[in-house]
């Protein structure tokens with residue numbers, strides 16, 4: 001099928017001397033084509049217009065995309081700001097650290113990051129907390145025989161994230177409901193009337209924030225709550241400049257959002273790849289049998305190179321975060337061009353992730369890339385997590401939970417004498433924006 005572009009808008013035009021991709025629709029711009037087939041849209045634009053071009057993000061205006069690898073280096077540039085993220089999604093991300101720069105960003109990030117580093121995760125016993133939840137879920141899949149994979153991984157990830165926050169099991173259904181309503185803020189039209197997504201989403205956000213505020217109070221009064229929140233509250237309270245509870249609450253909500261759909265998509269793709277490539281499954285089963293149990297500490301992950309390679313290669317071919325919005329604060333050089341101050345940029349992580357400049361045979365799924373390498377992982381090898389001051393704060397957590405998941409899946413299914421099988425076409429129905437994921441309808445059988 002051809003891309004969802006407006007056939008009435010074929011005119012080639014320049015804006016600030018840079019070509020605008022034809023085919024935008026009124027109001028929604030290139031969104032339909034970005035959501036349905038961003039990789040093809042980027043490749044076609046590069047082929048026909050060159051390395052720099054504008055995409056129309058509907059109400060958010062135009063963002064300039066540069067597919068020259070120099071654009072990735074901008075993530076570390078001091079004259080490039082993240083504030084545009086908060087302006088594009090004010091209801092969800094306004095006031096959170098992902099949309100801040102400089103001192104304000106550093107202060108909030110410093111207070112949160114320790115809890116999510118290997119030491120903090122191990123001290124809080126996060127691996128021990130997750131292992132039984134993951135095991136129970138894959139055992140249920142084994143008993144059912146087939147599953148709609150993205151629904152299942154989405155649900156499992158929510159459970160893990162809520163348990164990370166120390167939310168008691170009996171409260172989970174209420175949280176699930178409110179969280180789903182919160183997500184409506186991503187697509188809500190700007191009409192604030194009862195019953196419409198904006199009103200419902202805001203109400204859900206207020207509910208979630210009120211609960212988180214209570215968690216923070218409990219943590220301060222040393223109530224029996226476990227989870228990362230206590231560590232974050234103590235770090236916040238120890239920070240040099242006093243940070244308000246509003247900042248803490250907005251950023252805990254950011255952790256819920258940042259760690260859910262991204263990881264659920266990667267987990268679903270892992271199962272799809274294992275189902276369609278029997279040699280991968282055999283290699284994973286061999287490793288799982290050798291280690292014998294689901295790892296629970298970061299130190300154990302070194303014993304699971306196949307699961308780690310699976311995590312890295314799946315992310316490389318299916319990065320969930322596709323474009324990062326930024327704004328230039330000064331005029332600067334980008335590839336062959338000077339870019340004026342105030343330019344809105346979209347840094348195309350998706351494009352770099354499968355670039356032939358960075359990888360041999362970039363479209364092939366090859367575990368050997370990771371298994372045979374001798375040098376340490378460089379920032380460009382994990383570009384799916386961004387780079388520079390905003391590099392993903394959840395990287396070590398994702399690594400732990402995805403390796404735990406792979407090993408639990410292989411042990412459980414192999415013991416039952418079954419393996420994953422793909423029951424429909426994985427190439428259809430993928431989505432690429434706001435985050436990328438496989439089709440909601442893909443089924444995996446275990447037989």
Ligand code: HEM
Nearest residue numbers: 097098258259262263266321384385386390392393394398
């Ligand atoms: C496969 C899973 C994940 C991927 C691919 C991913 C990707 C990313 C990327 C690309 C960024 C950079 C954003 C930017 O520079 O504008 C980011 C930032 C962030 N991520 Fe993740 N993420 C994942 C999982 C998680 C998890 C599990 C958490 C937390 C529990 C998390 C929390 C965050 C936060 C808080 C930020 C903002 C950091 C900052 O602005 O300093 N992410 N992530």
